[in-house]
Amino acid sequence: MTATVGVLLSGCGVFDGAEIHEAVLTLLFLDRAGATSRCMAPDAAQMHVINHLTQEITDERRNVLVESARIARGAIQDVGTVSAADLDALIIPGGFGAAKNLSDFAVKGPKANVHPEVRRLLNDMAAAGKPIGAICIAPATLTLALADRQPDVTIGSDAATAAAIEAIGGRHHTCTVDMIQVDERNRLVSTPAYMLGPGIKDVATGIEKLVARIMAMITA
Amino acid sequence: MTATVGVLLSGCGVFDGAEIHEAVLTLLFLDRAGATSRCMAPDAAQMHVINHLTQEITDERRNVLVESARIARGAIQDVGTVSAADLDALIIPGGFGAAKNLSDFAVKGPKANVHPEVRRLLNDMAAAGKPIGAICIAPATLTLALADRQPDVTIGSDAATAAAIEAIGGRHHTCTVDMIQVDERNRLVSTPAYMLGPGIKDVATGIEKLVARIMAMITA
Numbered sequence: 001m002t003a004t005v006g007v008l009l010s011g012c013g014v015f016d017g018a019e020i021h022e023a024v025l026t027l028l029f030l031d032r033a034g035a036t037s038r039c040m041a042p043d044a045a046q047m048h049v050i051n052h053l054t055q056e057i058t059d060e061r062r063n064v065l066v067e068s069a070r071i072a073r074g075a076i077q078d079v080g081t082v083s084a085a086d087l088d089a090l091i092i093p094g095g096f097g098a099a100k101n102l103s104d105f106a107v108k109g110p111k112a113n114v115h116p117e118v119r120r121l122l123n124d125m126a127a128a129g130k131p132i133g134a135i136c137i138a139p140a141t142l143t144l145a146l147a148d149r150q151p152d153v154t155i156g157s158d159a160a161t162a163a164a165i166e167a168i169g170g171r172h173h174t175c176t177v178d179m180i181q182v183d184e185r186n187r188l189v190s191t192p193a194y195m196l197g198p199g200i201k202d203v204a205t206g207i208e209k210l211v212a213r214i215m216a217m218i219t220a
Numbered sequence: 221m222t223a224t225v226g227v228l229l230s231g232c233g234v235f236d237g238a239e240i241h242e243a244v245l246t247l248l249f250l251d252r253a254g255a256t257s258r259c260m261a262p263d264a265a266q267m268h269v270i271n272h273l274t275q276e277i278t279d280e281r282r283n284v285l286v287e288s289a290r291i292a293r294g295a296i297q298d299v300g301t302v303s304a305a306d307l308d309a310l311i312i313p314g315g316f317g318a319a320k321n322l323s324d325f326a327v328k329g330p331k332a333n334v335h336p337e338v339r340r341l342l343n344d345m346a347a348a349g350k351p352i353g354a355i356c357i358a359p360a361t362l363t364l365a366l367a368d369r370q371p372d373v374t375i376g377s378d379a380a381t382a383a384a385i386e387a388i389g390g391r392h393h394t395c396t397v398d399m400i401q402v403d404e405r406n407r408l409v410s411t412p413a414y415m416l417g418p419g420i421k422d423v424a425t426g427i428e429k430l431v432a433r434i435m436a437m438i439t440a
Contacts, residue, residue, distance in 0.1 A: 012232065012233070012240075012290060013232070013290035014290070014293050014294075015294075017290075019293075020232075020240055020244060020290060020291055020293075021244050021247070021248075021293070024240060024241050024244040024245070024420070025244070025248070027241070027420050028241075028245070028420050028421065028424055031419050031420045031421040032421045032424075051286055051289075052286065052287075052289035052290045052292075052293070052294050053285060053286045053289040053294065053296065055294060065273060066271055066272065066273045067272075069271075069272035069273040070232060070233035070234070070237075070240060070272045071240055072272075073234050073240075073241070073272070073414075074234075074235075074272050074273065074275060076273065194293075199251050200244070200247050200248050200251045201248060201251040201252045204248055204252075
């Protein structure tokens with residue numbers, strides 16, 4: 001049996017969507033591990049469209065699902081149509097989209113809300129004991145969704161973000177970019193990725209470990 | 221001395237820009253090989269903006285450089301400002317953008333034109349004996365730019381595309397996705413990637429070989 005692992009995207013680009021390197025590396029390591037990836041994203045307007053050359057907010061409007069489809073080469077579905085029963089595990093790449101489009105943590109911090117379909121799927125996955133991986137800033141949204149479970153996560157070492165995660169009810173653990181934080185109780189794995197960087201090969205080391213641990217949890 | 225390798229992007233998304241997986245894998249393997257990547261793209265309107273969920277052409281307008289900046293996390297420059305003297309080698313990921321925005325091969329075939337700044341840089345690189353890698357459909361644009369040199373390239377095994385490359389003056393060699401085609405005379409390396417697929421791990425194998433050969437050519 002091939003494992004089916006959901007990859008929850010949040011747009012296409014580090015400043016307003018899913019971090020592209022993190023998303024592609026997740027797909028690479030899942031494929032190498034023999035898993036089938038199933039990409040998904042919310043069918044909703046992006047919070048922002050950022051010109052990635054100038055970093056300015058533009059007046060464009062783009063849809064999270066439509067832009068995420070660029071990373072997925074068209075093979076993607078609305079997260080609202082995905083059930084926890086469809087998946088063996090779920091991984092959330094980072095990028096500002098994970099904190100702008102999956103929740104609004106980037107602007108509201110501990111008072112943020114999680115997209116309702118994202119909240120539903122994350123809670124159903126956790127209730128079913130299915131592993132969830134979260135990369136970069138995505139652990140903040142994961143903590144918001146699963147606050148009742150007091151998740152143990154990392155976003156690296158940024159003090160303000162770590163404090164916000166603790167304020168939500170999570171427990172933050174400092175990690176370097178080549179490390180993963182494992183919450184065995186809740187079956188969660190997180191890694192700092194581009195919260196620390198500096199480069200793609202460094203980020204790849206942590207993401208490869210995260211995927212390996214998620215795959216091990218599926219079969220454990 | 222760290223090698224500096226240009227990565228010539230053509231947008232952000234397989235149907236209207238640079239193929240995202242191929243571009244990210246190129247950056248990964250260059251970083252692992254100890255090279256410094258230098259991303260660039262034409263400052264020009266995209267030929268198309270395709271909705272990657274439905275594959276329909278939209279009436280949106282997007283700029284190749286601005287969208288390419290998503291893959292480059294903002295660290296990118298106009299190809300018109302890059303000189304062959306700045307680079308030790310150049311790699312062109314595929315995606316329709318390589319045949320819609322770097323040239324118009326996707327719609328004009330052998331009668332296509334190459335973007336003038338792309339043509340200039342490719343000819344200057346070849347004249348300086350600096351290696352050039354081309355992935356997926358990008359060898360078609362490379363052949364257009366360097367037709368006088370009768371480049372030996374591969375785009376995999378698609379008969380119509382191979383015939384078009386021969387019509388331009390190139391020499392096409394059938395390859396599988398895990399192979400590279402090496403033109404020692406012109407110092408060119410090509411690999412089929414998503415012209416064949418099927419998956420990201422297969423594409424990664426060919427791209428890793430291409431990067432390794434380009435790096436070996438730099439020091440040879």
